[in-house]
Amino acid sequence: MLNGTDAGSPNNGGGSVGAEEQVRTNAAFADNFSFLALASALSSSLVRAQSAELDEQVRNALQRIVEFFDADRGILCVVAHADRRVLIRDCVQRGGADLPLSTPDAGAIFPWLFDEVVVGGRVVSIPSIDRLPPAVALDRAGLCGWQVRSAQFVPISHAGVVEFVLGLGCSCDDPGWTDETIGRLCLLGETLAGALRHQVLEEKQVDSLRFERVIADACARFAGAWSDQIDEEIERALKEVLDFTGADQAGFFATVDTPGHLRLTHLNHAEGIVPAEKQVIPYGRACPWLYDIVVNQRRLYCFHRWDEIPIEAEVDRRYLEMKGTRSGLYVPYVVGGVVRHVFAVISNTGEIRWSPVLVERIQALGGVFVSALARKSVFDALRRSEEGLREAQRIAGLGSWEWDVQTDAVWTSPQTDLILGSKARSFKTFMERVPEDERAVLTQALEACLSGTPARQRIQHRILGAGGEERIVENHFERVAGGPASGPRVFGTLQDITLRRRDELELESLRAQRWHADRVAQIAVMTSSLAHELSQPLTAILSNAQAGLRMLRAGALPAEEGEAILEDIVADDKRAAQVIESLRAMLRRRPTERQRVEIAQLVRDVMGLMHSELVMNDVRFELDLLAEGCIEVDRAQIQQVLINLIMNGIEAMHC
Numbered sequence: 001m002l003n004g005t006d007a008g009s010p011n012n013g014g015g016s017v018g019a020e021e022q023v024r025t026n027a028a029f030a031d032n033f034s035f036l037a038l039a040s041a042l043s044s045s046l047v048r049a050q051s052a053e054l055d056e057q058v059r060n061a062l063q064r065i066v067e068f069f070d071a072d073r074g075i076l077c078v079v080a081h082a083d084r085r086v087l088i089r090d091c092v093q094r095g096g097a098d099l100p101l102s103t104p105d106a107g108a109i110f111p112w113l114f115d116e117v118v119v120g121g122r123v124v125s126i127p128s129i130d131r132l133p134p135a136v137a138l139d140r141a142g143l144c145g146w147q148v149r150s151a152q153f154v155p156i157s158h159a160g161v162v163e164f165v166l167g168l169g170c171s172c173d174d175p176g177w178t179d180e181t182i183g184r185l186c187l188l189g190e191t192l193a194g195a196l197r198h199q200v201l202e203e204k205q206v207d208s209l210r211f212e213r214v215i216a217d218a219c220a221r222f223a224g225a226w227s228d229q230i231d232e233e234i235e236r237a238l239k240e241v242l243d244f245t246g247a248d249q250a251g252f253f254a255t256v257d258t259p260g261h262l263r264l265t266h267l268n269h270a271e272g273i274v275p276a277e278k279q280v281i282p283y284g285r286a287c288p289w290l291y292d293i294v295v296n297q298r299r300l301y302c303f304h305r306w307d308e309i310p311i312e313a314e315v316d317r318r319y320l321e322m323k324g325t326r327s328g329l330y331v332p333y334v335v336g337g338v339v340r341h342v343f344a345v346i347s348n349t350g351e352i353r354w355s356p357v358l359v360e361r362i363q364a365l366g367g368v369f370v371s372a373l374a375r376k377s378v379f380d381a382l383r384r385s386e387e388g389l390r391e392a393q394r395i396a397g398l399g400s401w402e403w404d405v406q407t408d409a410v411w412t413s414p415q416t417d418l419i420l421g422s423k424a425r426s427f428k429t430f431m432e433r434v435p436e437d438e439r440a441v442l443t444q445a446l447e448a449c450l451s452g453t454p455a456r457q458r459i460q461h462r463i464l465g466a467g468g469e470e471r472i473v474e475n476h477f478e479r480v481a482g483g484p485a486s487g488p489r490v491f492g493t494l495q496d497i498t499l500r501r502r503d504e505l506e507l508e509s510l511r512a513q514r515w516h517a518d519r520v521a522q523i524a525v526m527t528s529s530l531a532h533e534l535s536q537p538l539t540a541i542l543s544n545a546q547a548g549l550r551m552l553r554a555g556a557l558p559a560e561e562g563e564a565i566l567e568d569i570v571a572d573d574k575r576a577a578q579v580i581e582s583l584r585a586m587l588r589r590r591p592t593e594r595q596r597v598e599i600a601q602l603v604r605d606v607m608g609l610m611h612s613e614l615v616m617n618d619v620r621f622e623l624d625l626l627a628e629g630c631i632e633v634d635r636a637q638i639q640q641v642l643i644n645l646i647m648n649g650i651e652a653m654h655c
Contacts, residue, residue, distance in 0.1 A: 073169035238268035260284020289313035405488030421465035
C-alpha cells in the first residue's frame, strides 16, 4: 500500500514547480511595483518643484535612480551640439559623495561614447570594460578613472536631437542589466528631461519679459528725457545690459570723419573691470578684419571664444587677447547708407554664448539708443532721425501710426505698413485689416480714448495681412490735442507679438500637463482609500442579492421585501458609480471647463473620496455647510485643491 506522500509525489513535484513559478511571479510583481512607485515619486517631486528647487530635486532623483538599480555611479549630462561638448550636469555615487572630476566636458573624456550615444543616438551597455576593443582605450581609461567596471548610457532625445545622456556605472563586472533595465532607465531619463525642459522654457519666458521690460523702460525714459539727459540714460541702460547678459563691458561707438577710427561715446562696466577710455580709437589698424566686417561691410559679428576668430584675423586676435576680451558682440547701425554707430558688448572673465534671441534683443535696444541720439543731434527734439527710427522699429518689430479724426487720414510708419501688409491711408482701410469679430472692441477703445476715459488705451487684437496671414498685435494709443484749426488726433504704436503669444500658449500647455500629472500623483496616494470606498457598496450589493436569492428559492420573498432589496442594490450601485466617476473626472486630461457646481455637494463628494484615508490616519472631521450656494469652476481642479489641503492637513498632524 502506497502512503500519501508516495501517491502524490508526481503531483507534488508539479506543485513544487508551480510554487517556484509563483515565487518568481511574486518577485517580478514586487519589482514592477517598486519601479512604478519610484517613477511616480520622482514625477511627483519634479512636477511640484519650483524653478529654484529643481536642481536639488534632479540631483536627489539621480541619487534614488542609482540606489534603485544597485549601481555605484550615476551621471546626467547636457549635450551642447554647437560646441560638440557633453557637459556634466549632475554626478553622484552610492552614499551621496561627489565624484572627482578633472573637467566638466564628458565628450572630451569619452570620444567613442560621444559618437555612439550623442551622434548615433544609440544605447550603450558595457558589461565589462575588459571587453571593450583596443580602439576605445581613451574611454576605457576614463571609466577606470571613475572606478567603473561596467556601465550603461542611454540618450534622451527631443525632436530627433539628443539633449541629455543618463548613465549608470558599477565597480563590478556583469551587474545583470537587461533590456528591461534599459527601458526603465529611458523612462526615468525622460522624466528628468521633461522637468529640465520645463525649467528652460520658464527661464526663457522670464528672460524675454525681463528684457522687454528693459527696452520698454528705456523707451519711456528717453521719451521723457531732455536732450542733455540722453547720455546718462544710455549708460544707465548699458548697465542693465550687463546685468542681463553677465558681460563685463558695454559700449556705444560713433564713427568719425577720419576713416578707420571710432569714438567711444558711452560705456558701462562691471565691478573690478578696468574700463576703456572714452576716446577716438584707431580700430581700423588695431582690428582691421573686425572693422572691415562691422563698419565697411555693415555686418553684425560675434564670437564666443578666441578660437572662433578666423585665421585671417590674426592681428585682431592678438589685440583682443591683449585687452583680455574673451567673448564679444559688435552690432552696426546704419543711418543714411553708412554705419554711424556700433554697439559692443564684451566679456573679459568668461565665455558668453550669443544666441540669436539675445542678439536680436540687444539690436533692438541699440536701435532705441540710435533714435535717442538722433533726437539729441537735431533742432527738433521731438523728431527722430527717420532712418534711425525705421531701423529701431524694424529690429523691435514696433511700428507707429497717427489718425486725424477730423479728416479720417492715417499716417503709418514703414514698420506698421509691414505689419498690416500694405499702406493704410485712411482709418477705414486700417480697420479693414482687423477681423470683423474684433472691430467692435477696438472701436469701443478708440471712443473711450477720444472721450478721455481714459485717454491712453492698450488692446491686443488680430491683424489680417494682404495674403490672408494672421498676426497678433499689441496696440497702444492715446489722444493728442490738435491745433486751433484742427480736431483731435490719436497717436499709437503697433507691435507684432505673434511669437510671444505662441510661447505663452506653449507655456500654458506645459502648465496644464503639470496640473494633470499632479492629479495623477494624488490619485496614486488615494488608491487604497478608493478601493475601500468601492468595497463597501459592492459588499452590500452582494449581500442583498444573496439574501433575496435565498428568500426567492425558499418561496418566502414578499413583494415589499423584494422591492426594498432591489432599492438597496440600486442605491449602492449608484454610490459605487459615483466614486468611479469622481476618479475618472480627476484623471481625465482635458482643457479647463467651467460649470455651475453646488459648493456643499462638491465638498461632500471630496470628503467621501477621502473618508477611508481619514479613518486610516485616525482623523475625525465635521462638516458645517450652507444649504445653498453655487460657483462656476472647473470641478476636477477644485476637487484636486481640496484633496491637496486635506492631505497636507493629515501630514501636518503626523509631523
